[in-house]
Amino acid sequence: MTPDLETSLEHCTFCPRLCSHTCPVSLTSARESLTPQSKMSFYAARKLASEPWHPSAHGPEAASSRPLPIYACTGCGACTAACLHHVDPAQALMQARVEAEQAEAGPSALADxxxxxxxxxxxxxxxxxxxxxxxxxxxxxxxxxxxxxxxxxxxxxxxxxxxxxxxxxxxxxxxxxxxxxxxxxxxxxxxxxxxxxxxxxxxxxxxxxxxxxxxxxxxxxxxxxxxxxxxxxxxxxxxxxxxxxxxxxxxxxxxxxxxxPYAEALPVTRPLAALSYHDPCHLGRRLGIYEPPRQLLRRIAGRVCELPHHREESRCCGAGGLLPRTERALAGAMARDRVAELAESEQPLAPLVSACPGCTQHLRRSAPGVALSDLLHLLDEASG
Ligand code: SF4
Ligand code: SF4
Incomplete structure (x- = not known):
């Protein structure tokens, strides 16, 4: 069970960054200030030690125009899956955004x-x-x-x-x-x-x-x-x-x-030879929905390939948490890192499919030239 907010902040503040290897934001950016532990410590300093929110007042972010580190989280849940204390940094960081907004320290990218x-x-x-x-x-x-x-x-x-x-x-x-x-x-x-x-x-x-x-x-x-x-x-x-x-x-x-549950009844007029599947984080890790999309895709494709990181280990594409608005370049780089996994798929040229249109849209925009589709459109095309 997820500990309460104060306990979560204490766990993270004194943690030797045990989940850093899981965070797609800190991995892609290679910024130490964006590990889950750093983001939680930043929030803890404001919540528990009453440090000021405004970036001009404190910290390494002060000299840059970057949003506060609490905005560098997609809510993917990978850190929580690795945490022995079941801390959910994304939930805490969403609360941090509420408090930052109240302190008028929200990023300019979200002003309107x-x-x-x-x-x-x-x-x-x-x-x-x-x-x-x-x-x-x-x-x-x-x-x-x-x-x-x-x-x-x-x-x-x-x-x-x-x-x-x-x-x-x-x-x-x-x-x-x-x-x-x-x-x-x-x-x-x-x-x-x-x-x-x-x-x-x-x-x-x-x-x-x-x-x-x-x-x-x-x-x-x-x-x-x-x-x-x-x-x-x-x-x-x-x-x-x-x-x-x-x-x-x-x-x-x-x-x-x-x-x-009705997958076998779907008429398939244009089957695909193969495709690769990207697990959306909020569907997979957050809700445990792994099998239903795969069941539907198996109906329309001869082969459903897995990326190297899949199911519980799936890597976030950068679409969540408003990252494409607050850190557009970083969110795009995360999408390209995800697409690069296709090279290690059993069928590198097969289309990449997500069960979330938001992921598909972000991947398509960030990695032009890669064959991408979302589940609903693919089901429609294959059965039309
Ligand atoms: S979420 Fe868990 S593993 Fe990650 S920094 Fe916090 S306490 Fe450590
Ligand atoms: S929820 Fe995902 S993006 Fe946010 S801190 Fe955890 S691993 Fe990083």
Whole structure:
């Protein structure tokens, strides 16, 4: 069980950096100030010794324009998996971001995040409204409601991502129902349920996040189940809403959990010879969802290859924790480190697939020229 915040900070402050070898941020950056122990000690100095938050007031970060080290965490959970005390630095560092925000020490890269998030939601709504077939497919009370990812920072164009994803989900589930009439009734979640609010949460904007979570929870109340494509939002809905005092009525599934029990019924018209799979951290280490995506991929590909770091040992691609906004170059380098593992895969040229559209988008933007796809689109293409 994760110790409380104060105990966690004490454990880390006096720890001889036993988990440093696991942190993808400190490994890729080779910056000693970004090991889990250093980041936790930085926070402990402010929490327990009341040192000032503002970077101009203290420490090695003072001379640089870099964000505080507490923002150099993707929430991947690799350090926790290695910690004998079960400390979860990512959770502590998210609380640190709340306190930094209150002390007006947040990074300039996140200054307009609430406005950007509101615009992303509007763009998602506008994009979904352009497809007439979607208006007839809004989820009804008691249905499984699909929650598309938000359109934030979409390299394919802000409008394309959520719309393409919603259409892919409907096509795949329609094909499944032909073979399996017992497949549950599905539709697209009514707006504003298009993002669970992960960007607000990860920025430490506690009040905007709580307000967004309450609006989201109210919008999805009629549904029996939510099927979510984004891995961090799946985790947020399952584990963080309740902790933030926002009860959620429907059960929450990742799309792979909804679809995998019906995998054998998916018609496969265009099978792939092989592919490699990237475990999204919030899906794998945080929620233990390893097998459902692999089960679906085995249905459409002759061979599902593992990268050298996979399942519990999977290496983060740098997409989480708003790292692409606060440390863009570092997040890109992490993605390229992850893609470089393909060279050691059994099929180096096979497409790399993630079960989270956020990972796919970040990997695609950071490693152009590499064949990348996400689970839902691949299922749609293979069964179309
Ligand atoms: S998370 Fe655990 S292993 Fe890592 S620095 Fe803290 S106490 Fe040490
Ligand atoms: S959660 Fe991941 S990125 Fe954050 S400190 Fe731990 S290992 Fe590093």
């Amino acid at each position: 995040l609430p406005q950007q998030h509101a615009q992303d939601l509007q763009r998602t709504a506008a994009a979904l409204a352009t497809a007439p077939q979607l208006s007839e497919r809004t989820a009804q009370a008691g249905d499984v409601a699909f929650v598309p990812r938000c359109s934030s920072d979409d390299s394919e164009g802000n409008e394309a991502g959520p719309l393409r994803e919603a259409l892919a989900f409907l096509r795949v589930t329609d094909r499944l129902r032909v073979e399996r009439p017992d497949f549950p009734a599905v539709g697209i979640a009514a707006l504003p349920a298009s993002c669970a609010g992960y960007p607000l949460y990860a920025a430490g904007l506690s009040e905007p996040f709580r307000l967004h979570a309450e609006a989201f929870a109210h919008a999805v109340e009629p549904y029996e189940t939510l099927a979510v494509s984004c891995a961090p939002c799946t985790w947020l809905l399952r584990e963080q809403y309740a902790q933030h005092g926002v009860p959620l009525k429907p059960r929450v599934l990742h799309v792979s959990e909804l679809l995998s």
